[in-house]
Amino acid sequence: xxxxxxxxxxxxxxxxxxxxxxxxxxxxxxxxxxxxxxxxxxxxxxxxxxxxxxxxxxxxxxxxxxxxxxxxxxxxxxxxxxxxxxxxxxxxxxxxxxxxxxxxxxxxxxxxxxxxxxxxxxxxxxxxxxxxxxxxxxxxxxxxxxxxxxxx
Numbered sequence: 001x002x003x004x005x006x007x008x009x010x011x012x013x014x015x016x017x018x019x020x021x022x023x024x025x026x027x028x029x030x031x032x033x034x035x036x037x038x039x040x041x042x043x044x045x046x047x048x049x050x051x052x053x054x055x056x057x058x059x060x061x062x063x064x065x066x067x068x069x070x071x072x073x074x075x076x077x078x079x080x081x082x083x084x085x086x087x088x089x090x091x092x093x094x095x096x097x098x099x100x101x102x103x104x105x106x107x108x109x110x111x112x113x114x115x116x117x118x119x120x121x122x123x124x125x126x127x128x129x130x131x132x133x134x135x136x137x138x139x140x141x142x143x144x145x146x147x148x149x150x151x152x
Contacts, residue, residue, distance in 0.1 A: 002037065003028045005060040008082040016118045017080045019139065043068045045101055049090050061085045064094030066101055066110070074109035075102055079121065091124045099128060103146055111143045
């Protein structure tokens, strides 16, 4: 299902997610798919949004990930939504759920790096309460302090 999902992505969407071009064969290589699908749930969680294709078979249309740091009480989030599903609120819903998982896991900070040109991701992060800061001319960082986690 992940291979089919990656086949739905345009080069622009891939570039925005990975901060550079990554070919389909690289994204769907067996070793990579094994690594991203068999998560160590103490350190990483992946959420998927599914729909049904024209034959009624399930297909992945969006993926959200939360990956904890090794030594700090923080985690990086990532979102990837198939082009035909962008602008429908899937990224917003996945991010909302990832933030709740971060709170449940007692994290203090959730963050992501994204391209300055990725307006949709910036809006999604801001709408979820993240602050945005510039890293350089091409990248920015979204951060959300989880006050409940640091207060307990």
